[in-house]
Amino acid sequence: MTAARTITFKLNGAPVTADVKPHHNLVELLQTHFGLTGARESCGQGLCGCCTVVVNGKAVSGCLYLALFVDGAEVTTVESLDTRDKLSPVQEAFIEASAFQCGYCTPGFIMMVTQLLDQHPDPSDDQIKHYLTGNLCRCATYPEVMDAVKLAARKRKAGATA
Amino acid sequence: MTDTLNPGSAKVGSQVGRSVPRLEGRDKVTGRAEYTHTMQVPGMVHAKLFRSTVAHGKIKSIDTSAAKKLPGVLHVVTVDDVMKVLKSPYYGPAFHDQPILAHEKVRFVGEPVAAVIATDPHIADQAVQLITAEYEELEAVYDEVDALTSKVYVHDVLKPAGTFADLKHLKNAKDTNLALDYRLRRGDFDKAYAAAAHKFEHEFKTQKVLHLSFEPFACIADYKDTHVTLYDSSQGPSFVRTEIARLLGWPENKVRIKVPYLGSGYGSKLYIKLEALALALSMIARKPVKVAYTFEEMFYQITRHPSTFRIKSGVDKDGKIVARKCEVYWNGGAYADIGPRVTQKSGLTAAGPYDIDNVWIDSYALYTNVTPAGALRGFGVPQLVWAYEGHTDMMARALKMDPVDFRRKNIAREGRPHTTGQMLKDSPIEPVMDKVLERMNWSQPFDKGSGTVKRGRGFAIANKAVISPTTSVAIVNVSADGSTTLYCGTVDMGQGSDTAMAQMVGEVLNIPAESVRVTPRDTDVTPYDMGTLGSRSLFHMGHAVKRAAEDARDKLKALAKEVGEPEGSNIPIADLFQKRYGMQAGNVIGSGIYKPDYTPPAPGTGQSPNVTPFWMVAGAGAEIEVDTETGHVKITKLINVVDCGKAINPKSVETQISGAALMHLGFTMFEKMHIDGGQVTNASLADYKIPGFHDVPAVMENIYIEHDQSNGPFGAKGVGEVATFCVGPAIANAIDDAVGVRLMEMPLNAEAVYRALRIKQGKPLENE
Numbered sequence: 001m002t003a004a005r006t007i008t009f010k011l012n013g014a015p016v017t018a019d020v021k022p023h024h025n026l027v028e029l030l031q032t033h034f035g036l037t038g039a040r041e042s043c044g045q046g047l048c049g050c051c052t053v054v055v056n057g058k059a060v061s062g063c064l065y066l067a068l069f070v071d072g073a074e075v076t077t078v079e080s081l082d083t084r085d086k087l088s089p090v091q092e093a094f095i096e097a098s099a100f101q102c103g104y105c106t107p108g109f110i111m112m113v114t115q116l117l118d119q120h121p122d123p124s125d126d127q128i129k130h131y132l133t134g135n136l137c138r139c140a141t142y143p144e145v146m147d148a149v150k151l152a153a154r155k156r157k158a159g160a161t162a
Numbered sequence: 163m164t165d166t167l168n169p170g171s172a173k174v175g176s177q178v179g180r181s182v183p184r185l186e187g188r189d190k191v192t193g194r195a196e197y198t199h200t201m202q203v204p205g206m207v208h209a210k211l212f213r214s215t216v217a218h219g220k221i222k223s224i225d226t227s228a229a230k231k232l233p234g235v236l237h238v239v240t241v242d243d244v245m246k247v248l249k250s251p252y253y254g255p256a257f258h259d260q261p262i263l264a265h266e267k268v269r270f271v272g273e274p275v276a277a278v279i280a281t282d283p284h285i286a287d288q289a290v291q292l293i294t295a296e297y298e299e300l301e302a303v304y305d306e307v308d309a310l311t312s313k314v315y316v317h318d319v320l321k322p323a324g325t326f327a328d329l330k331h332l333k334n335a336k337d338t339n340l341a342l343d344y345r346l347r348r349g350d351f352d353k354a355y356a357a358a359a360h361k362f363e364h365e366f367k368t369q370k371v372l373h374l375s376f377e378p379f380a381c382i383a384d385y386k387d388t389h390v391t392l393y394d395s396s397q398g399p400s401f402v403r404t405e406i407a408r409l410l411g412w413p414e415n416k417v418r419i420k421v422p423y424l425g426s427g428y429g430s431k432l433y434i435k436l437e438a439l440a441l442a443l444s445m446i447a448r449k450p451v452k453v454a455y456t457f458e459e460m461f462y463q464i465t466r467h468p469s470t471f472r473i474k475s476g477v478d479k480d481g482k483i484v485a486r487k488c489e490v491y492w493n494g495g496a497y498a499d500i501g502p503r504v505t506q507k508s509g510l511t512a513a514g515p516y517d518i519d520n521v522w523i524d525s526y527a528l529y530t531n532v533t534p535a536g537a538l539r540g541f542g543v544p545q546l547v548w549a550y551e552g553h554t555d556m557m558a559r560a561l562k563m564d565p566v567d568f569r570r571k572n573i574a575r576e577g578r579p580h581t582t583g584q585m586l587k588d589s590p591i592e593p594v595m596d597k598v599l600e601r602m603n604w605s606q607p608f609d610k611g612s613g614t615v616k617r618g619r620g621f622a623i624a625n626k627a628v629i630s631p632t633t634s635v636a637i638v639n640v641s642a643d644g645s646t647t648l649y650c651g652t653v654d655m656g657q658g659s660d661t662a663m664a665q666m667v668g669e670v671l672n673i674p675a676e677s678v679r680v681t682p683r684d685t686d687v688t689p690y691d692m693g694t695l696g697s698r699s700l701f702h703m704g705h706a707v708k709r710a711a712e713d714a715r716d717k718l719k720a721l722a723k724e725v726g727e728p729e730g731s732n733i734p735i736a737d738l739f740q741k742r743y744g745m746q747a748g749n750v751i752g753s754g755i756y757k758p759d760y761t762p763p764a765p766g767t768g769q770s771p772n773v774t775p776f777w778m779v780a781g782a783g784a785e786i787e788v789d790t791e792t793g794h795v796k797i798t799k800l801i802n803v804v805d806c807g808k809a810i811n812p813k814s815v816e817t818q819i820s821g822a823a824l825m826h827l828g829f830t831m832f833e834k835m836h837i838d839g840g841q842v843t844n845a846s847l848a849d850y851k852i853p854g855f856h857d858v859p860a861v862m863e864n865i866y867i868e869h870d871q872s873n874g875p876f877g878a879k880g881v882g883e884v885a886t887f888c889v890g891p892a893i894a895n896a897i898d899d900a901v902g903v904r905l906m907e908m909p910l911n912a913e914a915v916y917r918a919l920r921i922k923q924g925k926p927l928e929n930e
Contacts, residue, residue, distance in 0.1 A: 023284060037200035038193020040425075042376040043457045043847035050376055078193035087191065095187040098813045101656030101821060103190030104376040104425030110191055129855040136847075138376050139426055139656050140824035142858045144817060 007071035012080035020067040026060070027051045029067035030077060038078035038107040049135030052108035053077055059115050061134075078107035081114070089159060090114050093152035094145075101139035109135050113149050122153055165644065165673065166732045167722055177668035178876045181813035182675045185661045186423065186654065196422035196682075198395040199380040199454050206382060206450040207236060209443050210286035212276040212293040213462060214268035217304075217531040217840025218314070219297035221266060224276055228292035234285035237446055238293070239277045241265045247445040248409050248438075255401065255433040256329060257341065258321045260497040260534070262438050268297060269316055269496035270531050271840045272462025274439065279447050283454075302531035302840055306493035307470050309339040309528040316496055316529035327762070329502055341494055341527040342502035344509040346768030348581050349520030354485035358476025362557050365472050366549035367907040370493070370835040371828075372465040373538055374852060377425020378455035379463055383440035385448070391418045392437055397427045397653050398693030403685045405434045406441055414685075421683040424655035428825070429537035430464050431655075432695050433500055461845035465835060466538035467504060468493040471512075471549035476520075481563050483572050485520040488512040488550075492542065494527050495534035502527045504535075507629050507696075508542030510768060513581045514550040515591045515625040515779070517574040521581045523768065531840055539822060540883045541696050543626045544829070544890065548908065551622035551891035556904060565895070566599060569623065582627075583769040588879075589777040590869040594803050595623045598781040601801040601863055611900070614790045617798075618900025621783035622888035627774035628880065629696040631760035635689035636706040638667055638714040640750040642743070644735035646671060646714075647679045650707055651691030652699040654680075657882050658814035659699055663707045665810055666875060670711035689753070697880030700810065701776060702756055704875035709754025717750045758873075776871055776879045779805040782823065782888035785861075786896040793916025795831070795897060799861040800889070807871030807879040815881055819864035822885035828853040830890040832909050 004019040011034060018033045030036040030053070039062045042050040046061035053062040054076040055069075081088040090113050093099070100106040109132070116123060116131045123131070128149050137145070189195040226238040237243070241263040244251045251262040264275045276293050280286035303314040316339055322329035329342060355361065382393040390410070396402050399419035407414045424431060436453045443451040455463070469492055476485035490512055494501035509525030558568035573595070576586050598621050599605070611617035637649040648667050654660040664678035681687060691703060718735065725741040727733050733741075739748050758775035785799035802823040809815045832851050836843045844850045864885070870877040890908055898904050903918035920927050 021284075031200055032202070036193075037197075040197070040200055040377070042378065042425075045457075045846060045848050047847045048376060082192045087188065091191040094191045095183050098181075098184070098817055100187075100190055101658070101817060102376070102424060102426035103186070103195050103656065104197065106190050107193035110193075132855050136376075136852060136854050138374055138428075138825070138852060140821045140853055141817060142824065142853075142855050143820055143862065145855075 005068065007068060009070045009072060010074040012076055022068060024067040026053055026062035026065040026067050026070060030062065036077050036079050040104060042104065047136070048105065049108040049112060050105045052111040054111060054115065059112055078110055081110065088114065089155035090117065090152040093148040093155055097144050097148035097151050099141055099144040099148035101141055105135065105137045109145060113152060116149065117153055117156055121156065123149065166734050167718060167738065168730055168732045177665045177675045178810050179808065179812070180665065181811055182661050182665055184658055185664060185676070185680060197377050197425050198382065198393050198422060199377045199425065201382060201393055201422065203382050203384060203393065203450045206452050207279055207281055207447055208283040208286050209277050209279045209451050209453045210283065210290045211274045212290045214264060214271055214273040214275050216268060216297045216299050217271050218300040218302035219268050220300065221264060221268060222296040222298055224293065224295045226276060226293050229278055229289040232285060232289045232292065234282055235278055235280045235289045237279040238289065239263065239279065239443060239446055243446055244442045248442055252321065253405055253409060253434050253438045254323060254498060255500050256323055256326060256502045257498040258323050259317060262442050270533055272533060272842070273496065277439065277443055279443055279451060303339065304530050304532055304837065304840060306468060306491040306528045306530060309530050310491065310526060312339060315339060316531060326502065328506065339529040341498045341529055342505045344506040344525040345766065346510060346521060346523040346581060347766065348583070348769065351485050351487050351520045351522035354520035355474065355476040355487070358484050359479040360477040360561060362477070362553065362560065363474045364553050364556060365470065365906065366552055368469045368545045368548055369908055370465050370468045370532070370837065371833045372461060372835060373428040373430035374460060375426040375428060375430055378457055378460050379431065379436050380454040381436040381440040382450055382452040383444035384450035385441060385444035389416045389418065390441065391420065392440065393420050394437060395424055395431055396421050397424065397431045397655060397695060398433060399683050399685050400651055400690045401433055401693055402437050406437060409438055409441065419685045421653055424653055427655045428539045429695065432537055432693055435463060457847060458845045461835065461842045462533050464499060464536045465533050467501065467535040467542060467545065469545040471546065473549050473553045475553065475557060477557060477561065481561060481568055481571050483516055483518050486513050486518045487522040490525040490546065492525070492527050493530050493532070493535060495530055495532045497534040498527065499534045499536040501535055504537060504542040508546055510582050510773060511543060511625060511627055512546050515574055515623055516572045517578050518581065532837060537695060539825065540886045541629065543624065544826060544886050547622060547624040547887045548890045551624065551888065552894055555620065555895040555898065566604065569595065582763065582773045584771055584773050586777065588869060588871050589625060589779055590805050590867065591623055591625060591779055593867060593869065594779050594781040594805055597803045597865060597867055598783045598801055601865065602783040611787060616788050616790060616900040617785065618788070618896040618898070619783065619785045620892050620895025620899055621781065622891040622895065623781045624887035626778040626884065626887065628698055628701065628776050628778065630774050631757055632692035632698055632702055633755065633757040634691045634703040634706040635755050636703060636710040636753065637689055638710040638752040640714050640718065640735065642736065642739035642746045642748050646673060646677065647681060648707065649681050649688045650703055651683055651688045652703045653683055653694040655694065657818060658811060662700060662810045662814060663703065666704055666707050667711045669876065670708060671715055697778060697882040697884065700878055700880045701874055704878060705756035706754040708875045709756065710752045712752065713754060714750055714752025717752060721750060775873060778879070778884040780884040780887045782892040784892040784896045786893060786900060788897060788900045788915060790901060790919060793912040793919060795910060795915055797859040797893065800859040801863050802885045803865045803867065804881055804884045805869050806866040806881045807874045808868050808877035809866055810876065810878050815866050816864045818881050819866065819885040820862070822883060823864065823889050824853050824858065826886040826889040827857065830893055830908055830910055832911050834909050
C-alpha cells in the first residue's frame with residue numbers, strides 16, 4: 001500500500017486537511033475522516049447516485065472520485081443543507097411528498113435535485129427525468145420524487161419572493 | 163406527551179388513517195440516518211472474502227501463505243480456523259446446511275472459501291487476491307427440474323434444523339436434492355380431469371433475479387468472552403440472536419443484536435446471512451470485525467427462486483374449472499435458506515384464487531449449484547401468479563370466452579372453501595378485480611394500434627395466505643413526564659412500520675403519533691418478533707402493539723384510582739406519577755403478545771380449516787404497445803389495486819403499492835441474472851439493469867380498497883408484497899392481446915418478444 005499524502009480543501013465551507021492514500025475515494029474520505037455518512041457507496045460504478053457529492057459546484061459520483069482530486073477544491077455534502085431548525089426546501093419537499101422509503105439513496109437524490117433546481121427553477125417532467133437518470137432507487141419511489149421536485153420548486157419560488 | 167388521562171373529547175380515528183409523515187424522515191433527508199454498512203465501531207477491523215470459482219468441487223488445498231505475509235493482515239481464516247472456535251460451523255433457518263466458510267466442498271461459484279481480516283479493507287482486499295485454491299471439480303446441477311432426478315447431489319446428507327415439523331422426515335436423507343416435497347390433495351383430480359370437456363396444460367418459467375438492496379449486506383460482530391454484540395443489517399434480529407446463541411452454545415441473553423435503519427431488504431436480509439461469519443471472525447481476531455459487502459458480492463448471497471411450474475386444468479362445457487394440477491419446481495440453489503418455507507407457504511396457493519373442487523399440488527424445493535435462493539417480496543407467490551394467470555388467459559382465449567367472464571365464473575368467493583379447505587373470509591377478490599377493470603375502462607372499446615405498433619391490454623388477479631403461525635411481542639412504556647416509548651422488533655427497512663406502529667399506539671393512548679418514540683431495534687431491550695417478512699408485521703406486530711398500548715392505558719387508569727383520582731378524572735399524566743412517587747419518577751409499562759390461531763395442514767392432503775389468519779388480495783391491469791419491428795414493449799398504463807383492510811397510513815400504503823409494482827416491473831421486463839457454467843456473468847449494476855425514472859409507465863395508478871379485515875388491528879392487514887403479484891402476468895396477457903404471442907418465461911424483453919413474433923410468422927430466428 002502506498003504512502004498517504006496530505007490534502008487541504010474546503011468541506012461544507014470550512015477549511016480541512018486529511019491524509020489520504022491514492023486509492024481512497026471521496027466517499028471513504030468523508031466517512032472515515034469526517035464522519036459524514038450521507039454520501040454512501042452502493043454500486044461502486046457511478047451508476048446509482050447514492051454517493052453524490054458536489055465538488056466545485058458540480059455533482060460527482062463520490063465512489064469514483066479519487067480523494068486526492070479534492071485537494072484545493074470546495075466539497076459540499078448533504079450535511080450542509082440543513083441547520084438546527086431548518087431543512088432546505090428540497091429536504092422539506094421530500095418529507096412532505098414521502099419521496100423515500102429506506103432512505104439509502106435519498107441524500108444523493110437531494111443533492112441532485114438541489115442542483116437541478118439551481119439550474120432549472122421550474123423544470124418540466126422530461127427535464128426532471130433526464131436530470132435524475134443517474135439516481136436509482138431500489139424502493140422505486142420515482143413517482144413520489146417527481147412530486148417532491150415540483151413541490152420543492154414551488155417552495156423555493158415562494159421562499160425567494162417572501 | 164401523553165397529555166391527560168381522559169381528554170374531554172375522545173379523538174377516535176385521529177391517529178389511525180392519517181398520512182403521518184415518517185418519524186425518521188428528518189434523519190433520512192439529512193443523510194444522518196444510521197445504517198450498518200456505513201457504521202464504525204471503535205477498534206474495528208475489516209474482513210474480505212475469497213470465493214469459489216467452481217460451481218461444485220472438493221477442496222484439495224487452499225494456499226494462504228502469501229496473503230498472510232502482507233503487512234496489515236491480521237488473520238487469514240479457513241473453515242479449519244472457524245472450527246477451532248465454533249465446533250459446528252453450519253447454520254440456516256430450515257436446514258443446518260450452510261458452512262460459515264466452505265467445508266470440504268464448494269457448492270456454487272462465489273461461495274466464501276476463506277476470509278482475510280486486516281486493519282484496512284483495502285489491505286484485506288489485496289490479500290484476498292493472493293489466496294489460491296485447488297479443487298477437484300465435480301459435475302454440477304443447475305436446473306430445478308433436472309435436480310429432481312439428477313445423480314449429482316449437492317449435499318451428501320440432508321440436515322434439517324429441527325424447527326419445522328414437515329422437514330423432520332428428511333433427516334439424514336441421502337441421494338436426493340429434494341429439500342421439501344409439499345403436497346396438497348383435494349377431491350379427485352385424475353377422475354375430474356379425465357371427465358373434463360376441455361383440457362389445458364402449460365409450463366411457465368421464471369428467471370433468477372435478486373433483491374439488490376442499495377445498502378449491501380453488512381454486519382459488525384464484537385465478541386467478548388462474556389457476551390457478544392452484533393450491529394447488523396437484518397430483517398429479523400430475534401432469529402439472528404437465537405441462531406448465534408445456538409452456534410455459541412450460549413443462552414440468548416448473552417447475545418445482543420442491534421439493528422439501525424436498513425438500506426432496505428425485500429427479503430434478502432432475513433434469517434441468517436453474514437452474522438455467523440462475522441461472529442467467527444471476531445472470535446478469532448478478538449476485536450470487532452466488520453464484514454461489509456460490495457454491490458457485486460450481493461449476487462453471491464441470496465436471490466429469488468427461479469421456478470418451473472407445470473399447470474394442468476380441466477374445464478367443463480360451461481367454462482367452469484373442475485380440476486387443476488400444479489407441479490412447481492423451485493430452484494433453491496446450494497443452500498436451503500428459507501426455500502422449503504417458500505415451497506410450502508406459497509405452494510398452498512398455487513392453484514390461484516379460484517373455486518376448484520379437485521386440486522393436486524406438488525411443490526418441490528430443490529438444491530442446485532447456484533447462489534442460494536430465499537424470500538423476495540412475495541415468498542414465491544409472484545412466480546405462481548405468473549403461471550396461473552397466464553394459464554387463465556390462455557384458457558379463456560382457447561375457449562373463446564371473455565377473460566373477465568371466465569374469471570367471474572371461477573373466482574372463489576367469500577364463504578367458499580379455499581383449496582386448503584379454509585373458508586374464505588375477508589378475501590375481496592372480485593371487488594379488487596372490478597376496481598382494476600373500472601380503472602382500465604375495460605368495458606370501453608380499445609384502440610388496438612396500427613402499422614408496426616400494436617396495442618394490447620391485460621389484467622391478472624391473485625391472493626396469498628400470510629405465513630402462519632408466527633408471534634410478535636411489544637412493550638409500551640409511559641415515562642413519568644407522560645411521554646411514550648414503543649419497543650418493537652419490527653425492522654423499519656423503508657416500509658414505514660415505525661410510523662404505522664406509532665400511529666396505533668397514538669390511537670389507543672389518544673396522543674399524536676409524532677410524539678411516540680420508537681426505539682431502534684436492540685434485542686437487549688426490544689422483545690421477540692418472528693421477523694419482518696411476508697407482509698406479516700402490520701397485522702401481527704400491530705396486534706401486539708395495540709395490546710401493549712391498551713395494557714398501558716389500563717395501568718394508567720389503575721394508577722389514577724390508586725392515588726385517589728375520581729372515576730373519569732382528566733388529570734395530566736405527569737401529575738399522576740408526581741402524586742404516586744412524589745417526584746418525576748416511575749414508569750407504566752404495558753406489554754402485548756400476539757399469535758394467531760392455526761391448524762397445521764393435514765400431512766399428505768394439505769387440508770386445514772385454519773391455515774392463515776388473513777388473505778392478501780391483488781389485481782393489476784396493463785396497457786402496452788408492441789413495436790413489431792423490434793419486439794420492444796412500452797407500458798403505457800399500469801393499474802395496481804390491493805385490499806389493505808384499513809389504511810393505517812394512506813400515503814405509506816400507496817408508496818408500498820407503487821414501489822412493489824415498479825420493482826416487479828423490473829423483474830418482468832428486463833432483470834435477469836445470466837449464468838454460464840454456474841458463473842454469474844452480469845454481477846454489477848452496469849450489466850444488471852434495474853428500473854429507473856424512465857421505466858415508470860406514463861400512467862400508473864396505485865389504488866387500495868378498504869375491506870375491513872375483521873380480525874385485524876383496526877381492521878388492517880399488510881401490503882408490503884401484494885402489489886408485486888400481478889404485474890408480470892398482466893403485461894404478458896397484454897402482449898398476447900396485442901400481437902398474439904405468448905411468452906412463457908420472464909423477462910419480457912424485446913428479444914424475447916421479437917423471437918416469439920418471428921416464430922408466429924413462421925420465420926424463427928436462429929438461436930445464439
